[in-house]
Amino acid sequence: MSMLSIRGVGKNFGGLQVLQDVNFEVPGGSIFGLIGPNGAGKTTVFNLVTGLLQASSGTIAFQGRDLAGVAPHQITRLGIARTFQNIRIFRDMTLLQNVMVGMHHLVDYGPLALFFATPTCREAERRARERALELLSWVKLDHKAGLTADNLSYGDQRKLEFARALATEPKLLLLDEPVAGMNPAEKTVLMEEIRNIRDRGYGVFLIEHDMRFVMGLCDRIAVLNFGRIIAEGAPEEIRNHPDVIEAYLGREDQPEEASV
Amino acid sequence: MLEQQLLNALTLGSVYALFALGFTLVFGILAVINLSHGAVFMVGSYVAVLVVAHLEAPLWLGLIAAMLVCGLIGLAIDVLILKRLRARNAPHLIPMIATIGVTIVITSAAQGLFGVEVQRFPEEMLPGGDFTVGEVHVRMVEVVIVAVAFLLMGALFLALRSTQLGRALRAIAESPKAASLLGINVEGLFHLTSFTAAALGGVAGALISLNFNAITPFMGQPMLHKGIAVIILGGMGDIRGALIGGLFLGFAEVISKAYISSQMGDAVAFGLLFLVLLIRPSGLFGRVLERKA
Amino acid sequence: MEGFSDFWSTYSTLVFTVGIHALLALSIWLTLACGLLSLANAAFMGIGAYTAALLTLNLGWPFPAVLAAGALAPAAVALAIGVPTLRLSGVYLAMATLAFGEVSRVIILNLDITGGPEGLNGIPLVTEGWHIVLILAVVAYGLARLRRSRVGRAFEAIKEDEVAARLMGIDVDRHKLFAFTLGAVIAGLAGALNAHYTFFISPREYGFENAVDILTMTILGGISSLIGPVLGATILTLLPELLRFLHDYRLAVNGAILVLVVLFLPTGLWDSRRIRAWFARRASR
Numbered sequence: 134m135s136m137l138s139i140r141g142v143g144k145n146f147g148g149l150q151v152l153q154d155v156n157f158e159v160p161g162g163s164i165f166g167l168i169g170p171n172g173a174g175k176t177t178v179f180n181l182v183t184g185l186l187q188a189s190s191g192t193i194a195f196q197g198r199d200l201a202g203v204a205p206h207q208i209t210r211l212g213i214a215r216t217f218q219n220i221r222i223f224r225d226m227t228l229l230q231n232v233m234v235g236m237h238h239l240v241d242y243g244p245l246a247l248f249f250a251t252p253t254c255r256e257a258e259r260r261a262r263e264r265a266l267e268l269l270s271w272v273k274l275d276h277k278a279g280l281t282a283d284n285l286s287y288g289d290q291r292k293l294e295f296a297r298a299l300a301t302e303p304k305l306l307l308l309d310e311p312v313a314g315m316n317p318a319e320k321t322v323l324m325e326e327i328r329n330i331r332d333r334g335y336g337v338f339l340i341e342h343d344m345r346f347v348m349g350l351c352d353r354i355a356v357l358n359f360g361r362i363i364a365e366g367a368p369e370e371i372r373n374h375p376d377v378i379e380a381y382l383g384r385e386d387q388p389e390e391a392s393v
Numbered sequence: 394m395l396e397q398q399l400l401n402a403l404t405l406g407s408v409y410a411l412f413a414l415g416f417t418l419v420f421g422i423l424a425v426i427n428l429s430h431g432a433v434f435m436v437g438s439y440v441a442v443l444v445v446a447h448l449e450a451p452l453w454l455g456l457i458a459a460m461l462v463c464g465l466i467g468l469a470i471d472v473l474i475l476k477r478l479r480a481r482n483a484p485h486l487i488p489m490i491a492t493i494g495v496t497i498v499i500t501s502a503a504q505g506l507f508g509v510e511v512q513r514f515p516e517e518m519l520p521g522g523d524f525t526v527g528e529v530h531v532r533m534v535e536v537v538i539v540a541v542a543f544l545l546m547g548a549l550f551l552a553l554r555s556t557q558l559g560r561a562l563r564a565i566a567e568s569p570k571a572a573s574l575l576g577i578n579v580e581g582l583f584h585l586t587s588f589t590a591a592a593l594g595g596v597a598g599a600l601i602s603l604n605f606n607a608i609t610p611f612m613g614q615p616m617l618h619k620g621i622a623v624i625i626l627g628g629m630g631d632i633r634g635a636l637i638g639g640l641f642l643g644f645a646e647v648i649s650k651a652y653i654s655s656q657m658g659d660a661v662a663f664g665l666l667f668l669v670l671l672i673r674p675s676g677l678f679g680r681v682l683e684r685k686a
Numbered sequence: 687m688e689g690f691s692d693f694w695s696t697y698s699t700l701v702f703t704v705g706i707h708a709l710l711a712l713s714i715w716l717t718l719a720c721g722l723l724s725l726a727n728a729a730f731m732g733i734g735a736y737t738a739a740l741l742t743l744n745l746g747w748p749f750p751a752v753l754a755a756g757a758l759a760p761a762a763v764a765l766a767i768g769v770p771t772l773r774l775s776g777v778y779l780a781m782a783t784l785a786f787g788e789v790s791r792v793i794i795l796n797l798d799i800t801g802g803p804e805g806l807n808g809i810p811l812v813t814e815g816w817h818i819v820l821i822l823a824v825v826a827y828g829l830a831r832l833r834r835s836r837v838g839r840a841f842e843a844i845k846e847d848e849v850a851a852r853l854m855g856i857d858v859d860r861h862k863l864f865a866f867t868l869g870a871v872i873a874g875l876a877g878a879l880n881a882h883y884t885f886f887i888s889p890r891e892y893g894f895e896n897a898v899d900i901l902t903m904t905i906l907g908g909i910s911s912l913i914g915p916v917l918g919a920t921i922l923t924l925l926p927e928l929l930r931f932l933h934d935y936r937l938a939v940n941g942a943i944l945v946l947v948v949l950f951l952p953t954g955l956w957d958s959r960r961i962r963a964w965f966a967r968r969a970s971r
Contacts, residue, residue, distance in 0.1 A: 183853055209855035221850040223843050233836075234843045238855040240836045247835050248828055258835070281959070301855050426777045477949055485776055486723045490905060491948040493898050497941025505934035614894060618788055621781055629777075663792065667785040671770045 136161035136305055136336050137182065137213075142191035144177055144360075151177050152360045155191070159305065161336040164327065166351035168341055168371075170380060173357040175340040176218060179307050183215050184208040195305070210238050214303035216294045218310045218340075224283040228274055228293055231282055232265040235300025268296040272326065288319045299330070306330065308339040312346050324350050344381075348372060356380065396529045398651050399644075404535045404604060406643020407542035412597035412616060413623035413635040414546060415590035421566045421630030422586045424485060425475060429492040430594050431617025432499035435610060437463045437595030438602040439503060442512050452520060452603075456541065459599040460592040467591020470495055471584050479583075496613070503610035512608040519603060538600045545593065546636060553632065562586065566630065622666040698815065704923045705818035706880045711903040711915035712825055713872035718909045719833075720865040721845030722772070725897040726783035727873045729790040730760035732892030734874025735881040736800055739809045742882065749812050749882070753821075756878025757871045764870035765863070772862045787897055795889045805888025806881075813883035821879065825872055829912055841865060902944045908954020917956050 135158035144152040151174045159165045167175055180186040182193055184205035193200045195211055203211075214235075223231050233240075240261045246254040269275040272292040277285070282293060291311065298306055311327070312320045320343070327350060331337050341347045347354060348368045355365040358380040364371055371377055412434060419427045440462045441455040450458075474495070478488045520533040553559035564572040565579055573579045601616075602608045623642050627634025645665070710731060717724045738756035741747045747755070771782050794800045801807070832838050840861050843851040852858050881887045899922070907918025922940060929936045947954065 185849065185852075204857075205849075205852040206855050206857050209853055215853060217850070221847050223846045223850065225846060226839075226842055230839055230842070234839050234851070234854050234856070237836055237840055242836075247831055247837075250831065254835075261836075297854070426780070474945060474949065481952070483948075483952065486780065487948055487952070489723075489777060489780065490901065491945050493901070494941045494944030494948065497898070497944065498938045499941075501935055501938035501941060505938070508934075618784075618894070621784065625781060625785075663785050663788040667782060667789055671774075671782070 135159060136196060137338065138192075138194045139178070139182075140192050140194075142178075142181065142188045142193060144174070144181060144186065145189045150360060152181075152188075155357070155360070155362055157355045157362060157365055159336065159338045160353070161304065162331065162334060163352040164331050164337040164339065164350055166339055166341055166347045166354040167357060168344070168347050168354060169357035171342070174360045175357055176309060178357070179215060179309055179340065182208075182307065183213060206238075209301050209303075212302070212304035213307060214298035214301045214305075215307035216291070216298050216309055216311065218313060220287075220290050220294055222282045222285075222290055222294050222297065225281060227279055227281055228269060228285075229262065229265050229278040231293055231297050232268055232300045233261055235297045236261050236264065236302075239302060265300060268299055269293075271299070271329075272296045287314055288316075291315070291323075295326075299335075303335065305336040305338060308337065310340055310342055312341070312343055320346055394528065396527065398647050400529055400531065400535060402644040402647035403640070404538050404643075405647060406640035407539050407546075408597050408601045408604070408639075409619055409623055409642050410636045410639025411542045411546060411593055411600070413620045413627070413639045414549065414632065415593035415597075416620045417624045417627065417630055417632060417635040418586055418593075419590045420624065421632070422562055423471075423475065423488075423583055425488040425492070427470075427492045427590070428489060428617060429470060429495040429499065430590070430620060431613035431615075432496040432503075433463045433466055433591045433594045433613075434598035434601075434616050435503060435608075435613035436466060436499060437598030438608045438612065439507060439512065440595065441599035442514055442602065442608055445518050446513075446515055449518075452518065452537075456596055456599050459595040463595025463598075464588040464592035466499075467587040467589075467594075468584055470591070471587035475587070476580070476583070496617075500610050500613060507610065509610060513606050514603065519606075534603050538604055541596070541600060545596065549589075549593070550632070558582075618663070622663065625666050625669055700923065700927065702813075702815060702818055702883055704920050705822050706876050707900075707903060707919035707923050708822055708916045709818075709825060709872055709876035709879075710900045711907065711919040712829060712912065713869040713876065714900050714904050715909055715912065715915040716829065716865050716869040716872070718904060719838075719845065720841045720862055721848070722862060722866065723776075723780045723901075724783045724866060724869070725780055725894070725901070726764075726767075726786050727869060727900055728892045728894070728897035729787040730764065730870040730873035731877035731880070731896070732790060732794060732887075732889070733760040733763055733877070735877030735887050735892070736794060736806070737874070738878035739806050739881040739887055740799065742810060742812075743806065743808070752882075753875060753878050756881075757874045760870040760874035760877075761867050764867040768863045768866045772859065772866060784894065784897070787892075787894060791889050791893050794892070800889070803889065805886060805890075807886050809881050809885055809887065811883055811885060813879050818879055821875060825875070826912055826916070833912065837861065837864070899940070902940060906943055906947050906954060908951075908956045910953055911956060911958040913958075914954050914956040918954070921955075 137159040139155055139157050142152055142155045143150065155178065167178060169175055177186065181188050182200070184200065184203055184207075187201070195208070195213060198211065200208060223234065226234070240257050242251075242254040242257050245251075266275050266278060269278055272295055274289060274292055274296065277289075282290065285293060295308075295311070308327070312323055315323065324346065327337055327339075339347075339351070348371075351368060353366070354368055354371045356363050356371060356374070356377050358376075363376045363380060364374045366374070412430070416427065416430045419425055419430070437459040440459040444450045444458045445452055445455040470492070474491050475488055478491065520537050522533045524531055553562060561572065561577045562582060564575060564577060565582055569579050598612075598616075619642060623638040624631075624635055626641060627636075627638030710727065713730070714724070714727050717727075734756040737759040738752045741752045741755055742749075767786055771779065771786070774782055795803055840851065840856045843854060843856060844858055844861060848858055877892075903918035903922045904915045905918070906922060907914030907916065909915070922943075925939065926936050929939055932939065953960065
């Protein structure tokens with residue numbers, strides 16, 4: 134059964150039609166890739182799913198629940214987390230705090246419990262801290278937990294954002310160009326980690342530019358071009374799909390195969 | 394009598410518009426709320442009264458001196474403070490806070506230099522030759538104020554609309570980064586804008602003190618609040634909005650003072666402003682310049 | 687002891703004032719911690735002061751009830767204006783709260799019950815030094831707890847990146863409203879306490895200049911921790927006493943401080959990161 138279903142979705146900005154009749158289903162427990170040339174509207178899809186934008190037409194449903202009009206923080210609480218193409222970690226906070234922010238809705242205590250530092254409150258904070266350290270150790274950043282996030286290298290910042298997204302306890306993880314700006318070695322490591330995430334039972338939905346990365350990783354792929362889905366299927370089908378080849382070869386920003 | 398009130402409103406409104414024009418210009422071009430604009434306005438009054446009353450120079454020289462001195466103050470604020478904050482890419486509230494500091498310094502310095510007692514133009518130095526149109530008593534001072542204000546505003550509109558400079562400024566208002574890629578001297582135009590805005594604020598101060606003839610170190614702040622009201626009514630950064638908003642506020646104030654209560658006039662203006670912000674933050678008459686990164 | 691009681695009779699007012707100012711600085715710290723620049727806190731202080739003074743003078747309420755009312759009245763106003771106002775961002779919020787402050791001042795100035803421009807006279811002097819100390823301590827402790835909790839983390843996240851905060855499951859609007867309202871509570875308490883030890887209040891004390899003074903204290907001290915606002919309040923309360931020889935130019939020093947801090951010490955005097963780094967350097971020597 135599909136986890137996220139996108140049916141007939143369109144989006145206009147002013148007179149500009151960015152997405153048109155987009156249909157696809159993201160299954161749970163697997164890795165789904167959405168690819169397409171720059172400006173095809175991929176990030177807009179993410180912004181619609183996370184509630185930052187509202188679709189002009191069509192429906193987006195998560196586990197059977199229509200997301201129209203649901204606020205972004207509520208969507209997160211339903212179980213969708215995302216990372217950003219341009220990395221939006223909280224730079225002035227420590228790594229630990231960054232991840233603990235992600236647990237905001239999971240750490241629960243009342244104002245009185247907080248003021249009097251009751252056992253319930255301290256226990257909840259302690260558990261959150263432990264869980265945050267565990268998540269940081271997944272991405273091998275636990276030894277830097279007390280550092281301020283702006284001290285991190287680019288690759289580590291991506292990993293932190295990853296851990297922070299997992300902290301919200303998502304069922305579906307949206308990754309916006311997760312390997313942008315990474316070197317080949319880092320890419321291989323990240324690929325492995327994304328597989329691990331899937332194997333732990335999360336659904337992964339990623340947008341990517343780097344064809345080799347996507348082909349090697351995704352269980353299923355949809356291709357977006359000029360706001361429309363032009364192909365969908367297993368990596369093998371996509372690789373040989375004439376429209377996809379056309380879409381990529383016909384443009385200047387080719388897949389970055391050369392860079393791998 | 395309504396006609397007499399309308400004349401009052403036009404006089405006040407044109408000064409408000411002139412004042413707000415400088416204020417909104419800085420916001421539109423530099424993206425800074427310059428809260429020292431009121432203090433600069435007050436300095437303009439003092440400069441004019443010193444030049445006219447103490448040096449016994451003619452009025453027009455007083456107005457020009459007010460423009461120059463205030464322009465230089467505006468330039469100094471930009472070069473010494475705002476420029477550094479731009480270089481550091483400080484969040485947009487920071488320059489606003491800095492200009493609050495400048496306001497305190499200028500106001501306190503004026504208080505130290507001139508004391509708190511009211512300064513006045515000697516009556517005989519004010520332009521004379523009042524006349525009557527129908528039942529309306531027109532003072533020459535009012536004619537001078539409205540004429541000078543509209544002359545300056547007209548010159549500014551023309552400069553912005555039809556010169557190369559105006560086009561460059563509009564490019565900066567859209568996006569400073571793109572403008573500098575086009576080879577526009579962005580920093581230089583920031584300085585020029587700061588100078589011009591402060592000069593307009595200063596001459597507005599000189600003009601209003603011709604009308605009320607009561608100059609104190611504290612006259613800047615109520616004016617600043619009116620300026621804020623005007624640019625919010627007119628749309629922040631909107632030049633035409635400042636003109637319409639200024640006239641509108643002049644009329645609203647005079648009419649509510651005449652027909653409601655003298656004190657509640659201010660509350661009406663600010664209540665209106667508060668509502669406008671909530672309902673239509675882009676202003677009643679204008680549109681906000683959307684700045685692209 | 688003789689020396690101390692001499693000192694106290696001369697300077698007790700000053701010490702009280704430091705306490706009141708520290709409360710106000712903390713009240714605006716709360717909104718700044720959330721990334722909001724609100725200039726409404728002087729007005730909230732005024733609403734608290736007038737509510738409290740009127741209840742004491744006209745109805746003879748007991749002091750604790752008066753304090754509670756002085757805190758709750760501005761909170762109610764903050765809730766009412768916060769819902770629409772906090773949608774505005776950055777300078778628009780600053781302008782809206784400034785306008786709100788002016789409206790409040792002009793209304794107080796024109797009502798009969800508030801005594802108009804003359805203000806209220808003869809408010810009983812029931813505020814004791816320990817009241818201020820106790821309330822300041824409770825507020826500081828509460829805020830310190832808050833800062834280290836999920837709410838404090840949410841505030842910081844909102845300040846840094848509102849969109850990212852939303853996507854972490856944080857209800858940004860509610861947190862902003864909470865910070866704004868709790869700030870009003872603290873400012874209202876400060877106003878109520880102040881009214882009952884200065885004997886006299888007038889609309890002049892709650893205008894734009896006062897909002898700016900409060901802001902200056904907090905910016906000078908720095909907002910990275912709670913020590914900053916208290917430190918800033920202390921310095922800016924004592925400084926004018928030390929600068930008496932400057933006469934009318936005294937205030938200019940406040941303004942210059944504000945400019946210099948913004949230019950050269952953007953994180954304020956007390957930046958917890960800088961201070962930790964400094965201690966770390968000393969320890970490693």
